[in-house]
Amino acid sequence: MKNRSGYQERELSDYLATPYLPTKDAVAFDAIEKAADRVLEETGIRFQDDPGTLDQLRQIGAVVDGDIVRLEGDVLRQIIRRSAPSSFRLRARNPNRDTIIGGSAHAGFAPIYGAPDVLLESGQRVKGVRDIYRQLVSIAHQSAGLTNTGHMICVMDDVPEVSRPLEMLLAHLTCSDKPFMGSIASPEIAMEYIDLTAAAIRRPPLAGACNLLHLVNCTPPLTYWENPLKCLRSIAQAGEAAMISSYMMMGATSPATIAGTLIQGYAEVLAGLALTQLWKPGAPVVMGILGWPFDMRSMQPNFGDSASQLVQLYSTELARRLGIPSRGDGAVTSAKVDDAQAGSEGARVLAAAVVSGADFILHSTGWLEQGRCVSVGKFRRDAAAIAETYLRTSIACEPPVALDPAIEAEIGERLVKLPKVA
Amino acid sequence: MKNRSGYQERELSDYLATPYLPTKDAVAFDAIEKAADRVLEETGIRFQDDPGTLDQLRQIGAVVDGDIVRLEGDVLRQIIRRSAPSSFRLRARNPNRDTIIGGSAHAGFAPIYGAPDVLLESGQRVKGVRDIYRQLVSIAHQSAGLTNTGHMICVMDDVPEVSRPLEMLLAHLTCSDKPFMGSIASPEIAMEYIDLTAAAIRRPPLAGACNLLHLVNCTPPLTYWENPLKCLRSIAQAGEAAMISSYMMMGATSPATIAGTLIQGYAEVLAGLALTQLWKPGAPVVMGILGWPFDMRSMQPNFGDSASQLVQLYSTELARRLGIPSRGDGAVTSAKVDDAQAGSEGARVLAAAVVSGADFILHSTGWLEQGRCVSVGKFRRDAAAIAETYLRTSIACEPPVALDPAIEAEIGERLVKLPKVA
Numbered sequence: 101m102k103n104r105s106g107y108q109e110r111e112l113s114d115y116l117a118t119p120y121l122p123t124k125d126a127v128a129f130d131a132i133e134k135a136a137d138r139v140l141e142e143t144g145i146r147f148q149d150d151p152g153t154l155d156q157l158r159q160i161g162a163v164v165d166g167d168i169v170r171l172e173g174d175v176l177r178q179i180i181r182r183s184a185p186s187s188f189r190l191r192a193r194n195p196n197r198d199t200i201i202g203g204s205a206h207a208g209f210a211p212i213y214g215a216p217d218v219l220l221e222s223g224q225r226v227k228g229v230r231d232i233y234r235q236l237v238s239i240a241h242q243s244a245g246l247t248n249t250g251h252m253i254c255v256m257d258d259v260p261e262v263s264r265p266l267e268m269l270l271a272h273l274t275c276s277d278k279p280f281m282g283s284i285a286s287p288e289i290a291m292e293y294i295d296l297t298a299a300a301i302r303r304p305p306l307a308g309a310c311n312l313l314h315l316v317n318c319t320p321p322l323t324y325w326e327n328p329l330k331c332l333r334s335i336a337q338a339g340e341a342a343m344i345s346s347y348m349m350m351g352a353t354s355p356a357t358i359a360g361t362l363i364q365g366y367a368e369v370l371a372g373l374a375l376t377q378l379w380k381p382g383a384p385v386v387m388g389i390l391g392w393p394f395d396m397r398s399m400q401p402n403f404g405d406s407a408s409q410l411v412q413l414y415s416t417e418l419a420r421r422l423g424i425p426s427r428g429d430g431a432v433t434s435a436k437v438d439d440a441q442a443g444s445e446g447a448r449v450l451a452a453a454v455v456s457g458a459d460f461i462l463h464s465t466g467w468l469e470q471g472r473c474v475s476v477g478k479f480r481r482d483a484a485a486i487a488e489t490y491l492r493t494s495i496a497c498e499p500p501v502a503l504d505p506a507i508e509a510e511i512g513e514r515l516v517k518l519p520k521v522a
Numbered sequence: 523m524k525n526r527s528g529y530q531e532r533e534l535s536d537y538l539a540t541p542y543l544p545t546k547d548a549v550a551f552d553a554i555e556k557a558a559d560r561v562l563e564e565t566g567i568r569f570q571d572d573p574g575t576l577d578q579l580r581q582i583g584a585v586v587d588g589d590i591v592r593l594e595g596d597v598l599r600q601i602i603r604r605s606a607p608s609s610f611r612l613r614a615r616n617p618n619r620d621t622i623i624g625g626s627a628h629a630g631f632a633p634i635y636g637a638p639d640v641l642l643e644s645g646q647r648v649k650g651v652r653d654i655y656r657q658l659v660s661i662a663h664q665s666a667g668l669t670n671t672g673h674m675i676c677v678m679d680d681v682p683e684v685s686r687p688l689e690m691l692l693a694h695l696t697c698s699d700k701p702f703m704g705s706i707a708s709p710e711i712a713m714e715y716i717d718l719t720a721a722a723i724r725r726p727p728l729a730g731a732c733n734l735l736h737l738v739n740c741t742p743p744l745t746y747w748e749n750p751l752k753c754l755r756s757i758a759q760a761g762e763a764a765m766i767s768s769y770m771m772m773g774a775t776s777p778a779t780i781a782g783t784l785i786q787g788y789a790e791v792l793a794g795l796a797l798t799q800l801w802k803p804g805a806p807v808v809m810g811i812l813g814w815p816f817d818m819r820s821m822q823p824n825f826g827d828s829a830s831q832l833v834q835l836y837s838t839e840l841a842r843r844l845g846i847p848s849r850g851d852g853a854v855t856s857a858k859v860d861d862a863q864a865g866s867e868g869a870r871v872l873a874a875a876v877v878s879g880a881d882f883i884l885h886s887t888g889w890l891e892q893g894r895c896v897s898v899g900k901f902r903r904d905a906a907a908i909a910e911t912y913l914r915t916s917i918a919c920e921p922p923v924a925l926d927p928a929i930e931a932e933i934g935e936r937l938v939k940l941p942k943v944a
Contacts, residue, residue, distance in 0.1 A: 406911040409873075431866075440900075443865025444853075444907060451831075451873040478862075485866060489828040 129421060132359065132414070136367040137173030139322070144170040145371045149326040152333070156378050173367075176374040177422065183381035184373065184424045187459075188341060189309035190248070193301055194277035194501050199247045201313070201341070201386060202425030202459045209430065209464040209486050210250040210281065211240050213315065215474035218254050225473070228254030232476075234271045236466070239479060241276030242496045245486030246465060251281035251315070253466070254474050262518050265289045270511050273300050277500035282312035282340065284331040290314065292514075294338050300507045305339070310384050313341040313460070318368045320346050320353040336376040336383040343427055343460065344372040345388030349401045350411075352394035358410045365389035365411075366418055373424070386460050388427030389415035400470050403432040404445025409452035416456035428453025430464030431482045432471065438478040442468065446482070454490055551843060554781065554836070558789040559595030561744070566592040567793045571748040574755070578800050595789075598796040599844065605803035606795065606846045609881075610763060611731035612670070615723055616699035616923050621669045623735070623763070623808060624847030624881045631852065631886040631908050632672040632703065633662050635737065637896035640676050647895070650676030654898075656693045658888070661901060663698035664918045667908030668887060673703035673737070675888070676896050684940050687711045692933050695722050699922035704734035704762065706753040712736065714936075716760050722929045727761070732806050735763040735882070740790045742768050742775040758798040758805040765849055765882065766794040767810030771823045772833075774816035780832045787811035787833075788840055795846070808882050810849030811837035822892050825854040826867025831874035838878035850875025852886030853904045854893065860900040864890065868904070876912055 163170040187203030240249040265283045272280040283293045346365035348354035354361040376383045391411040392401035419426030431446030466479030585592040609625030662671040687705045694702040768787035770776035776783040798805045813833040814823035841848030853868030888901030
């Protein structure tokens with residue numbers, strides 16, 4: 101049976117239990133790109149409350165109708181291929197811990213991002229708090245399996261919301277000297293992070309290098325909200341890195357099929373990636389297309405399902421065709437405790453990311469229960485497994501070099517000046 | 523740094539956390555083949571106590587010195603490529619359950635092979651016995667995730683050794699109508715299996731089809747023992763399938779390195795594969811090269827180690843270059859219970875086999891503790907995970923069609939006539 105793109109549809113089982121040889125399947129990738137181009141041209145992407153973006157896109161021939169923008173895929177790909185780097189250096193306070201994202205470098209690994217709850221090694225389950233956050237950054241620092249200490253490993257429930265970004269920054273700068281990720285709480289906070297991190301790293305600007313990688317999610321289906329869009333612009337214009345991701349729930353926020361999810365996700369990230377290169381040619385980017393089947397019984401995404409692995413294998417190749425680095429997901433699972441289910445689901449997802457050639461793997465350690473909980477014990481075990489399995493080392497990292505006290509004092513002062521909120 | 527084959531040596535981490543794109547790494551495969559050719563030519567392979575094999579190999583120009591035979595790799599590859607089929611049909615008593623091994627078919631999955639002990643669902647650990655064996659074949663039959671019920675799922679400790687082959691055959695023929703694997707207890711028993719299975723399948727011989735797949739292991743380093751060699755000849759001459767495997771303990775029975783293990787294993791299986799085609803051009807074969815790092819602390823192979831995944835990824839491509847189907851290993855682990863370690867180790871090994879494109883995956887279900895124990899609960903869970911993850915189905919198989927009573931009676935009579943042993 102042939103679909104309207106002329107691409108031979110295959111049995112689903114053919115996709116699953118047969119070899120992954122992306123270089124032999126160019127026809128599938130051509131079909132995905134063509135179908136995404138139709139989505140961009142006929143349905144368009146919604147850019148909420150950001151006239152600047154609409155103006156920018158009009159200049160490359162986009163058709164703007166309210167906040168819906170209809171785009172040409174070929175034009176977007178040309179813009180991306182013309183200037184987006186195939187790899188970049190993500191710098192650290194300790195230059196020995198700089199990492200290369202993309203190109204022929206091995207994958208980078210960062211911990212879970214965004215967990216509200218924490219499962220302690222005692223077995224107790226608590227809300228995330230500041231002390232635990234700092235402990236998790238310290239563990240991430242020591243772990244040979246993590247090349248990056250990430251961002252928002254857990255929520256700081258005991259810290260007023262307004263103070264959390266600077267408290268997190270302080271944790272990453274004092275408990276570690278590895279690279280870490282930036283904030284997208286607001287464009288102003290993103291810039292504050294960028295400036296303070298540059299001051300802490302104390303190295304002059306360098307072509308092909310940046311200091312922070314930011315997770316910028318579009319909101320499927322086919323929408324960019326105002327805040328991520330404005331953050332993305334600030335980040336790109338500052339020459340810092342953005343990991344533009346579509347994190348789809350298949351059957352809820354994207355089509356239920358693997359092909360449909362890839363098509364929608366590709367259309368979404370293509371628009372964001374091209375915007376960065378319009379704002380600042382050469383701005384470092386990472387592309388992420390991730391899909392998780394939505395389970396209608398539990399009303400939750402099914403982390404660990406094999407469909408996600410195929411989305412991963414194909415999305416990395418889509419990024420390779422654009423010539424830019426790609427994102428993978430790590431040991432994610434729907435399991436509530438670190439049992440055989442957690443082990444097998446997590447290992448399958450992580451193995452798909454590594455084998456696909458993903459360049460930056462988020463959620464590598466600690467993830468439990470659809471990401472709602474970070475387990476401290478699992479965090480350590482996942483990091484040890486990555487170190488032994490994929491990096492062939494188990495040597496704990498040396499303690500971090502000390503942060504410049506002036507920077508620490510500066511962040512402390514800014515924290516004191518923040519409005520007091522209950 | 524370049525080694526003597528002129529192949530650029532890379533950091534080990536390059537092999538591990540970077541994409542698997544075999545079609546872009548032809549240089550590595552050329553180097554492995556060339557190095558294996560040197561092993562065949564300079565060190566040779568030992569064929570124990572089988573003058574017939576030595577005569578056969580002399581005719582293709584081999585240099586025979588005692589039981590050591592020095593061979594030309596190019597000649598062996600020519601022989602294999604000339605007649606070994608790229609795929610074949612493995613028939614079942616129920617023609618709807620025939621499976622295709624190789625070509626563009628999806629992978630086949632068979633259970634653990636050779637476990638002495640059984641972990642029951644009650645948590646009790648016992649020696650394998652006849653009743654449990656039959657129960658495990660029934661579970662394998664019902665499981666949508668298994669396309670083959672295998673062989674020697676556990677040992678039958680309550681059955682005299684002389685009666686075990688026929689008791690196993692009876693279990694596979696009566697508790698299932700899926701394809702299964704043959705016996706290599708002796709050449710005579712192999713032929714008895716082949717004849718009785720052909721009678722049970724009741725279909726005329728067909729080009730490109732056979733009734734049994736046999737696991738024939740060489741004995742690393744670089745040796746074929748008398749019994750497997752004689753079994754291999756009988757099996758090939760009968761036109762039945764042989765899965766010629768080298769199962770190496772890296773650092774004990776093969777070099778500690780991944781490249782060295784691939785070189786030795788390839789030299790070993792190349793010799794066995796060519797022999798089958800000399801004995802019977804067109805005899806169906808599967809190639810298996812598997813390596814597990816030997817742990818000097820526990821004096822056991824380390825199942826689940828990432829080195830094995832690279833051996834798997836590269837060995838499948840070596841088979842692809844020969845144009846024949848390849849073997850993978852399933853959810854194997856060093857864990858003693860079905861915990862997070864069992865889950866993650868097993869999922870990593872199985873994912874490597876599936877992604878590599880291995881055509882027949884042994885030890886897919888039930889494996890615990892370096893294969894010394896089959897867990898009934900894990901057997902069910904592994905099979906369910908394969909069904910859902912790789913075959914996208916969870917429909918239990920219909921009960922088996924009844925075995926021809928004449929065949930059942932015939933096997934019963936043969937069992938009665940066997941010598942009585944305590």
